[in-house]
Amino acid sequence: xFLRSVKPSASQAKPSAWKRQIIKLGGLGLLASVxxxxxxxxxxxxxxxxxxxxxxxxxxxxxxxxxxxxxxxGVPTGFDTELLGxxxxxxxxxxxxxxxxxPGILPGITTGKYEAAVTAVLVTAERKGTFDFTTPxxxxxxxxxxxxxxxxxxxxxxxxxxxxxxxxxxxxxxxxALDAELKKKHxxxxxxxxxxxxxxxxxxxxxxxxxxxxxANTQINLNSxxxxxxxxFVLGGKVGNPVYIAWALKKGNTxxxxxxxxxxxxIRKSGAMYQLQKKWxxxxxxxxxxxxx
Numbered sequence: 001x002f003l004r005s006v007k008p009s010a011s012q013a014k015p016s017a018w019k020r021q022i023i024k025l026g027g028l029g030l031l032a033s034v035x036x037x038x039x040x041x042x043x044x045x046x047x048x049x050x051x052x053x054x055x056x057x058x059x060x061x062x063x064x065x066x067x068x069x070x071x072x073x074g075v076p077t078g079f080d081t082e083l084l085g086x087x088x089x090x091x092x093x094x095x096x097x098x099x100x101x102x103p104g105i106l107p108g109i110t111t112g113k114y115e116a117a118v119t120a121v122l123v124t125a126e127r128k129g130t131f132d133f134t135t136p137x138x139x140x141x142x143x144x145x146x147x148x149x150x151x152x153x154x155x156x157x158x159x160x161x162x163x164x165x166x167x168x169x170x171x172x173x174x175x176x177a178l179d180a181e182l183k184k185k186h187x188x189x190x191x192x193x194x195x196x197x198x199x200x201x202x203x204x205x206x207x208x209x210x211x212x213x214x215x216a217n218t219q220i221n222l223n224s225x226x227x228x229x230x231x232x233f234v235l236g237g238k239v240g241n242p243v244y245i246a247w248a249l250k251k252g253n254t255x256x257x258x259x260x261x262x263x264x265x266x267i268r269k270s271g272a273m274y275q276l277q278k279k280w281x282x283x284x285x286x287x288x289x290x291x292x293x
Contacts, residue, residue, distance in 0.1 A: 046115060048255025056094040057256060059084070059118040060105045067224075067280040068120040068138075068245075071099060079280035080247075083137060083264075084118050086272055090263035106131075109248055115256050117248040123292045124243075132257050133246035133292050135264050138277060139285035142174040142240035144214040145222045145233050147207050152214055154237040158182065160192050161213035164203040167196040174240030175216045208232055223282035244292050265290065 051057050061080060062069045069078040076099050088095050097118065100108075106121070108114040110130060122140065123133050144163065146152045152161060159182055165172040175194055183190035195212060197203040204225060206212040216239050217225075226233050249257050267273045274284040 046112070046256075047253070048259060051093060051115065051256060056096045057116065057260075058096050058098070058114045059116045060098045060100055060108050060114045061117075062102050062105065062119040063099045065102070065120060067220075069099075069118075079276055080118050080120065080137070082276055082280075083267070083273065086267050086276075087260065087263040090266055091259055093259070106248065109250050112250065115249060115253065116260065119247070120245045121248045122243060123246050127248070128293065130251055131248040132251050132253065133248055134257065135261050135268065135290050136244035136246045136285075136288045136292050137264070137273065138220075138245040138281065139242045139288055140245055141219050141238060141242040142171045142216055143219045143222055144216045144236040144239055145207065145225060146214045146236050147210070148232055148234050150213065150234070150236075152236060155239060156182070156185075157236075158191050158214060159186055159189050162193045162195060162211070163191050163214045163216060164195040164197055164206060164212045165216040166200055166203070167198060171216045171218065171240070172196060178239050204233070219283055220281045227282055244288060246292055 046054065046058075061076065061084070063076075064070050065078075067078055069076065069080040071077070076097070081097075084095065084097065098114070102119070105114075105117045105119055109117050116134075120138070121127070121131075121133070123136065127133075144152075144155075144158070152158060155178060158178070163175060165175045172194070175191070179190040179194065195203075195206075197206075200215070200217060200221070203212065203215045207215050214236060215222075219235070222233075222235055226235055247260070249260075264273070274286060277284045
């Protein structure tokens with residue numbers, strides 16, 4: 001499953017695993033950029049006039065982060081790759097795309113090697129200090145899932161129930177915050193027990209065998225689970241507030257940002273962005289704000 005958020009051990013760490021962590025715990029991505037800045041020469045990102053003179057916009061895309069972007073049979077694919085294809089048709093400047101592991105992408109923006117990170121970057125207050133973001137391309141919100149046939153439908157139904165989430169994840173934080181809200185609302189009665197798991201497959205198994213009443217994860221993840229096992233699981237209600245995913249540019253690169261935003265907003269207005277969301281995520285996010293900066 002994707003969008004995981006627990007740091008792997010040094011012996012297990014892989015680029016895609018780091019990406020899964022960073023998208024949920026956004027500050028670590030910025031930390032990686034800051035560390036890289038100490039090792040690399042920082043230059044200004046190319047302005048729109050410079051990009052036009054050069055003849056192309058340079059972008060970087062993750063190589064292994066389904067369903068946002070990945071390589072299959074040697075061909076780049078995924079939500080961001082298809083969306084970028086639509087953007088290319090909207091603008092008059094060529095776009096050159098490098099496919100690479102996640103650790104080099106944000107440092108590539110901060111050092112001016114690339115104009116944009118065309119990849120699933122979680123928008124955080126910390127990152128806004130270094131990057132400007134395009135209009136959001138997806139939403140990441142914590143929901144819960146239950147075993148098919150469960151009477152648990154809404155967040156209020158979790159009172160007195162046993163609910164699982166992954167240790168150290170933002171989803172666990174959302175679940176704990178919901179528990180506090182439920183206790184205020186229901187005179188001290190909240191979730192009976194929050195069980196922490198090292199991995200989500202274990203939690204899903206416990207929902208299936210009845211040890212858990214529900215499991216909290218992102219809507220995108222849970223939709224993927226339900227598509228795989230529609231006989232076993234159903235989506236419940238919202239647990240957390242929405243956060244957004246967008247493409248990142250170096251702060252102050254206004255001309256390139258406006259160019260890309262114009263194309264993305266046209267694609268969104270036409271409905272084509274929502275069609276891609278439905279295809280790759282199993283959900284559409286039509287209530288996203290136009291700007292997250």
